[in-house]
Amino acid sequence: MSEEIVIETNKLTKRFGDFVATNEITFQVKKGEIFGFLGANGAGKTTAMRMLCGLSVPSSGKGKVAGFDVYKQTEKIKENIGYMSQKFSLYEDLTVMENIRFFGGIYGLSRKEIKAKMAQMLERIGLEGQKNKLVSDLPLGWKQKLAFSVAIFHNPQIVFLDEPTGGVDPMTRRQFWDQIYEASDSGITVFVTTHYMDEAEYCNRISMMVDGYIKALDTPANLKKHYHAESMDQVFYELARGAKRKGD
């Protein structure tokens, strides 16, 4: 992993009226790092991620993503990141190829570039034989693999993953994470939210949010040591048990 910082925040805050959804969060993420963003329901993860993706204007504090300011350079941020979530990913009524063409175009790639990269990508994820299938006909695990590949198709500096593996078994999650490691090895920084503690173990570092605050930030090994815990599950329980917010 390089020492280059690609995400940095300083007391970044988002208020909705009197309610402070994300409270003075400060952290740095390095190039190629896999950074896990954990917290109970309603902790403020999605709010923070939306600010970092240039989709929501912060109330106060500072933030830079891929070298661009989260207040003034949101269009530049969007050009330099990829995004995948459970709620927003592929069009179910388009085929695998049509989805790749569509999102490649949105991300600003030329037809020629899309054609050249598509075959490679399909081969890498083992979906060559399925390219004319509707996405709705694919198993969930395959959809997630494809959605991730599409999110990094334009070779962004950072990819934001919002609960990317919801609803699949640990084995399928493990396979999905092979793709994440490959992306990280190629220098793409991965910022991921999850509720699955097996995934937390796979991250280089973890930030734990409780009621809008970052309560802990370290490697999984150091967090377990610090909280005298055997698993990330236990660490999470220790930190989140006092949480007041219950989510929506």
Ligand SMILES: Nc1ncnc2c1ncn2[C@@H]1O[C@H](COP(=O)(O)OP(=O)(O)OP(=O)(O)O)[C@@H](O)[C@H]1O
């Ligand atoms: N637009 C909004 N207006 C008012 N309150 C909001 C708004 N968006 C989020 N909130 C509140 O901010 C808090 C944090 O929400 P957020 O969605 O960031 O949590 P989260 O950690 O992503 O939770 P989950 O895991 O359930 O998605 C919640 O209490 C939520 O109700």
